[in-house]
């Protein structure tokens with residue numbers, strides 16, 4: 001096993017958006033390849049033409065690219081086993097199908113859909129499980145491609161190992177004559193993926209739970225083709241936050257690109273998605289991508305469903321935002337500034353960004369958190385009324401506190417309006433007014449920002465500057 005060349009693949013069908021579950025499969029396969037200096041292959045499984053959604057293939061490439069999940073071979077870049085798009089490999093599947101016909105392990109299905117329905121109906125009437133192999137024709141016609149080609153299965157019990165699920169076994173009753181090539185000339189997933197994984201020398205098949213029931217039939221096909229088995233690893237479902245059902249579109253499982261557009265960092269998405277069903281056995285929750293590549297192992301993927309918790313995702317994003325250097329963060333927030341910042345200097349923007357970095361949960365928060373640094377905020381006195389402590393003070397007292405603050409801050413020199421100088425004045429104000437910081441500082445903070453959150457008051461006032469700070473205090477005094 002040590003000389004096994006690690007080649008993993010992500011084999012999406014271009015049928016729509018890139019949900020979290022699909023990305024997780026890609027990610028785990030990518031980790032396995034990258035940690036072993038192996039290859040990660042992207043293969044488009046587009047043999048179900050009815051389900052194909054236009055633009056979906058480009059979308060998959062874009063989503064993987066945006067997350068930095070790089071592939072070494074694929075439909076866009078080619079590789080030694082090209083083409084990497086199943087619809088362009090039809091001749092290859094036919095050649096492999098011929099091998100099975102020649103060895104007597106595949107046959108042309110002679111039945112019409114109505115005849116098959118009648119077989120199913122009679123099985124139901126007899127309370128028997130329906131199996132195609134019970135109706136296998138004695139002398140099937142030669143296969144001309146106009147009818148389905150079926151496996152002539154060899155029903156038997158199987159024991160096999162799954163890296164995640166452990167040792168599994170099934171009886172012969174689950175083995176059946178499944179379709180290999182459909183009457184439209186396209187192979188089924190069941191057949192095509194085995195051919196492709198063999199041709200592309202895939203070492204590990206990492207895929208979702210929806211395929212586990214078909215696994216015994218796959219084993220039967222591997223045997224019929226005389227192929228060595230790859231390593232299998234079945235991913236647990238991702239469950240919705242509430243209830244015990246699989247995560248669906250309605251549970252907040254957006255497309256990954258939507259999360260990025262909403263101000264989640266790619267590294268957050270990778271960390272979060274990796275944590276859906278995997279941990280390293282410690283309490284550590286925040287991992288960088290290189291750390292994940294190093295630490296990931298299939299045997300620590302849990303068997304049971306992982307829960308999708310959007311609040312945790314948000315928390316994690318805040319943590320990853322904090323880990324960025326200011327310059328890196330600055331590069332990433334280009335599209336997230338409030339409109340009011342359009343003419344602001346890079347210096348001011350960086351200053352403001354440094355102030356709020358610790359408070360951002362998503363990059364989208366930037367606009368709400370910083371607008372008042374670049375534009376005059378609109379007074380919203382309901383913020384005072386809704387503040388438990390401030391709401392108790394009579395108007396006259398609010399006015400007096402603001403007046404005292406206006407005068408004291410007016411004493412600080414314009415050129416020395418630093419956080420330290422401002423803080424000293426604020427401390428003195430606490431003494432002269434006899435107020436608690438929770439009241440006095442909240443009041444000042446509110447009337448200079450009219451924002452739900454803001455950074456530490458000394459820094460906020462310092463960045464606003466003396467003139468603006470005093471003007472906003474004055475406006476509030478006049479408003480009261």
Ligand code: GLU
Nearest residue numbers: 011012013045193206207
């Ligand atoms: N084309 C299959 C899907 O998108 C991939 C399954 C696999 O990874 O083998 O669900």
